[in-house]
Amino acid sequence: MSATPLKNDRFLRALRREPVDRTPVWLMRQAGRYLPEYRATRAEAGSFLALAKNPELACEVTLQPLRRYPLDAAILFSDILTVPDAMGLGLYFAEGEGPKFTNPVRTPADIAHLAVPDMDGELRYVMDAVRTIRAALDGSVPLIGFSGSPWTLACYMVEGGGSKDFARVKSLALNHPEAMHQLLSVTTDAVIAYLSAQRAAGAQALQVFDTWGGVLSPRMYREFSLRYLQRIASELERGEGSDRTPLILFGKGNAAYLEDLAATGAEGVGADWLVDLGEAARRTGGKVAVQGNLDPVTLYATPDAIRTEVGRALDSWRDGNGGSREGHVFNLGHGMSPDMDPDHVGVLVEAVHTLSAR
Numbered sequence: 398m399s400a401t402p403l404k405n406d407r408f409l410r411a412l413r414r415e416p417v418d419r420t421p422v423w424l425m426r427q428a429g430r431y432l433p434e435y436r437a438t439r440a441e442a443g444s445f446l447a448l449a450k451n452p453e454l455a456c457e458v459t460l461q462p463l464r465r466y467p468l469d470a471a472i473l474f475s476d477i478l479t480v481p482d483a484m485g486l487g488l489y490f491a492e493g494e495g496p497k498f499t500n501p502v503r504t505p506a507d508i509a510h511l512a513v514p515d516m517d518g519e520l521r522y523v524m525d526a527v528r529t530i531r532a533a534l535d536g537s538v539p540l541i542g543f544s545g546s547p548w549t550l551a552c553y554m555v556e557g558g559g560s561k562d563f564a565r566v567k568s569l570a571l572n573h574p575e576a577m578h579q580l581l582s583v584t585t586d587a588v589i590a591y592l593s594a595q596r597a598a599g600a601q602a603l604q605v606f607d608t609w610g611g612v613l614s615p616r617m618y619r620e621f622s623l624r625y626l627q628r629i630a631s632e633l634e635r636g637e638g639s640d641r642t643p644l645i646l647f648g649k650g651n652a653a654y655l656e657d658l659a660a661t662g663a664e665g666v667g668a669d670w671l672v673d674l675g676e677a678a679r680r681t682g683g684k685v686a687v688q689g690n691l692d693p694v695t696l697y698a699t700p701d702a703i704r705t706e707v708g709r710a711l712d713s714w715r716d717g718n719g720g721s722r723e724g725h726v727f728n729l730g731h732g733m734s735p736d737m738d739p740d741h742v743g744v745l746v747e748a749v750h751t752l753s754a755r
């Protein structure tokens with residue numbers, strides 16, 4: 398990728414735990430239905446999937462939040478379920494019901510048929526979107542690529558969609574642990590190939606979303622989720638020194654495992670709001686940057702309450718991090734919701750920059 402110097406590299410510097418003038422901020426689901434311009438572009442595309450599969454329109458919605466707010470990073474507009482879709486599971490969205498698969502994976506025989514998809518074939522549209530967005534950003538801020546974690550992808554692949562209790566996927570893990578490991582293993586190979594291809598196409602940081610790791614008991618988390626996150630962190634080729642493409646491991650409900658995640662070799666760990674940032678700083682001991690972790694519901698509060706909570710989170714990090722603000726990337730503890738007020742997002746972003754100015 399051409400080396401247009403970045404105009405704003407706060408996010409990458411923070412991930413390297415280097416000094417920055419202000420704490421960088423971006424928001425999970427910063428491109429989405431809370432923005433009227435997103436709803437208009439999605440209507441033009443016809444559906445969410447048509448939007449994600451059209452590199453020009455995916456680029457347009459990636460840039461929309463950056464036109465409104467001085468965010469410090471862009472995130473590829475796509476979905477974690479593109480990978481199982483490309484593995485032949487048939488992704489679709491039933492109105493009001495979230496994602497579903499026509500061909501879920503239920504038995505050891507189903508698992509035996511799975512293979513790593515072709516990054517220049519079925520998933521080429523994702524790499525085209527990365528290239529298009531990277532060119533359009535023109536060095537303004539770094540572009541984050543992403544993937545689901547093997548466990549989180551397996552949840553959707555086995556359940557065939559969302560789930561309340563994850564009974565099918567947990568039963569598979571309990572009844573057929575070897576088949577479950579085979580599923581996680583081929584999915585891990587796919588995740589590594591997918592992240593590598595996004596990096597080659599121009600992604601400047603990579604995030605793994607382990608949205609459902611926290612539904613597992615500690616014993617099962619270590620066996621079925623953490624082990625594969627460790628493999629990704631150690632096997633994913635990402636360069637050296639200041640050219641290294643940082644990897645962030647985000648997990649909902651991962652507070653019990655911060656030490657383990659900090660020891661994987663990833664550059665960043667994403668935390669939800671069930672842990673104080675100061676405690677996260679102490680427990681990760683300067684090994685990694687930490688990203689998070691404001692409760693997304695804070696965005697429904699008043700502007701004054703948002704500013705107070707932002708200040709508390711920033712100070713909690715500083716106090717647990719030996720008095721220094723370095724090594725923190727501000728984010729929510731999970732994604733934004735469609736009914737959030739766009740003006741409140743502006744308040745949050747401004748508060749992060751103002752209250753963290755060095």
Ligand code: CP3
Nearest residue numbers: 425426427428429445472473474475476477495606608732
């Ligand atoms: O953060 C961003 O702005 C980048 C885009 C992004 C989307 N999905 C767009 C999207 C990212 C990073 C994701 C990741 C994703 N997708 C995750 C992991 C992160 C998380 O939220 O825990 C998961 C579990 C999925 C699976 C998925 N895709 C679900 C459960 C849904 C339905 C959600 C809902 O609120 O209806 C989707 C669809 C989806 N992915 C939307 C967006 C903007 C909404 C689709 C629409 O426009 O109707």
